[in-house]
Amino acid sequence: MKRKQVLIHNKAENVEDRGDVVWAMDQDYKLTAYNASFEEKFKKEQLGKPIKGMDLRSIYQNGVFFNPCNKGCEKALNRYATTAKHTFEEEGHTYVHEFSFQPFIDVSGEVAGCCIWQKDITDEVSNIHKLWDSERKYREAQRIANVGHWEWDMIKDEIIWSNQLYHIFHQNPKEFKASFASLMEIIHPEDREAFQKDVDTSIQKNAIHDIVHRVIVGDGEIRYVHQKGRTFYDELGNPVRMAGTTQDVTLEVMTKQQVVQQNNELQNFVRIISHNLRGPISNLLMLSKIYDWGKDPMNDDIVRKIENTTEALDQTIKDLNLSLSLKNADRERFREIKLTDVMKDVDGLLSEEIIRAKATVNTDFSEAETIFGLKSYMVNIFYNLILNAIHYAKEGVPPIIQLVTEENSGYIILRVSDNGIGMELTPEKERKIFNMYGRLSGATEGKGLGLYLVKTQVEAMNGKIGVLSEKEVGTTFIVHFEKHH
Incomplete structure (x- = not known):
């Protein structure tokens, strides 16, 4: 028997330097070996000091930490190696320990005793639970x-x-x-x-x-x-x-296809209506030209009103057709456009307005000298934004207009700023400014088609436009164009 206890003792001593709690016993539940962690746990359970040869059965029955050992040791002594998990609380924290019960077989094939190996797997279990929770959330996100x-x-x-x-x-x-x-x-x-x-x-x-x-x-x-x-x-x-x-992405693709189809149908509808109306409008305008004016003042007034209404309707149809043609820009015609060349054309178109308003137009294209698109579109964009600044100048204050470019995050940004009357801008007002016949203010004359055409042409070149404005300070239009690679 003594030889068997020495064998068990030597097995247990091999793990003396580990932090796990390890001890061994013989067939009679007598303690034969233990490590320092076992002694520390023994004292913490207020069980005194462990002594080799002491009977462990009462310890297994009464100790909180050693509670799972009774059944585990019994199975080990019957030649069944087994493990058991034990959860308990200590100082307000929950811990999970794993106990391994391993039988010792001597050279004659008999069970000499068993070794018990305990390790704290709290962190391991916690990590597993976290992994399960993470996988659950990931599956939910995928769904x-x-x-x-x-x-x-x-x-x-x-x-x-x-x-x-x-x-x-x-x-x-x-x-x-x-x-x-x-x-x-x-x-x-x-x-x-x-x-x-x-x-x-x-x-x-x-x-x-x-x-x-x-x-x-x-x-x-x-x-x-x-x-x-x-x-x-x-x-x-x-x-x-x-x-x-x-x-x-079935829903997104089908929705996009439906929008494209509806847009095409709407464009076709506008073209058909425009075509069908052009004939009657032309006839009305022609009749007004051959009307014998000056004989009846009342009739003259009626015919003049008809003429004005017909001309307005004719212009509206032209505006609709122009808008449709702008939205269907051919990207094959896009080229790198030098902004200085654009400004030369705009200076010629607006020379009279600039002189009349005593306006100053300053440009700085040093950070981005070119934009990829159609020159005619860029001329129209510059023309309308500068003209807009002149129209909304403060009374008695010469307008100062700044055109500046910069590069940022894949975009070329154009800023057109003025020192005009500005306005208190809300999201709703900003949206209406770029609508067809929308205007920055009701204080000036004009149909307000300019900013709508600017927005249409900017978007036709895959850009986007926004506006910042402050009353009595001025307005800044900010246009983003994608860089050409």
């Missing part, structure tokens, strides 16, 4: 955004999909084996070539894989997905895997 992630092992030609991706592609995770070939079967036949080309480009040029295409799911339903990912390479530069996301 809400209807987006899934994937990873393609190019060597094995295996694709790992997230659960949401199976849902997007209407596939059963237990039945469908994801690979590049099986994915191509899901992609719409007319989109496979474009998809393959985009993947090849991503691999060959280390570029972002980014494409919207159709897939056929379920019983032949066509959906739209947005695939985005990147390629990863080994130390020799060989592509080994690709990872990314797939989002179902």
Whole structure:
């Protein structure tokens, strides 16, 4: 028996330097060995000082920390190695400990005793719970955004999909084996070539894989997905895997298509109405020209009103057609435009207005000298913004107009500022300023078409325009143009 206790003692002594609580006992539950952590835990439980040879059964029954040991040791003495988790509170904190019970078998094959190994796994359990919670939130986010992630092992030609991706592609995770070939079967036949080309480009040029295409799911339903990912390479530069996301964008694509269709129908409607009205309008204007004026003052007044109304209607139709033509700008005609050349044209067009208003027009295009677009559009934009500043000058104060460019975050920014009357600007007023026939103020004459045309032409060149204004201080129009690469 003494030889068996020495064997157990030597096994326990091997972990003397560990922070885990380790001890050993023989078949009679007599303590045969323990480490320093065991002694510390023993004292903390107010069980006194451990002594080799002491009976541990009462300790197992009464100790809070040692509570799971009774059953575990019993199984170990019956040749069954086992583990048990034990949760308890100490000083307001919850701890989770894992106990391992390992039987010791002597050379004759008999059970000589067992070793108990306890370790604190509180942090490990907490991390697992955090990971579970993180994964749960990630799955919820994927469901809400209807987006899934994937990873393609190019060597094995295996694709790992997230659960949401199976849902997007209407596939059963237990039945469908994801690979590049099986994915191509899901992609719409007319989109496979474009998809393959985009993947090849991503691999060959280390570029972002980014494409919207159709897939056929379920019983032949066509959906739209947005695939985005990147390629990863080994130390020799060989592509080994690709990872990314797939989002179902069917609703967005269908909505955009519907808007485009409605817009086309609206444009066709305007063209048809314009065409059908031009004939009667021309006839009315012609009749007013051959009318015998001066014989009947009352009739003269009626015909003059008809003439004025007809001319206004004719101009409105021209404005609508001009607006439609501006929105359908041909990007193939876009070029780099020198802003100094634009200003030369505008100076010629506005020379009389500038002299009459005693206006000063200052320009600084040093940070961005060119803009990619149509010169005729830029001339019209400059013309209307400068003319607008002249119209809204303070009475008796010569207008000072500043045109400045700068580069910032992928944009070329044009600022057109003045020292005019300004206004108290609200979001609603800002929106109306750029509406057809909207105006900055009701204090001046004019139809207010200029700013609408400016906004239309800016947007036709993929730009955007905004305005800042302060009453009695002035107004600044800020135009953002995309940089040309």
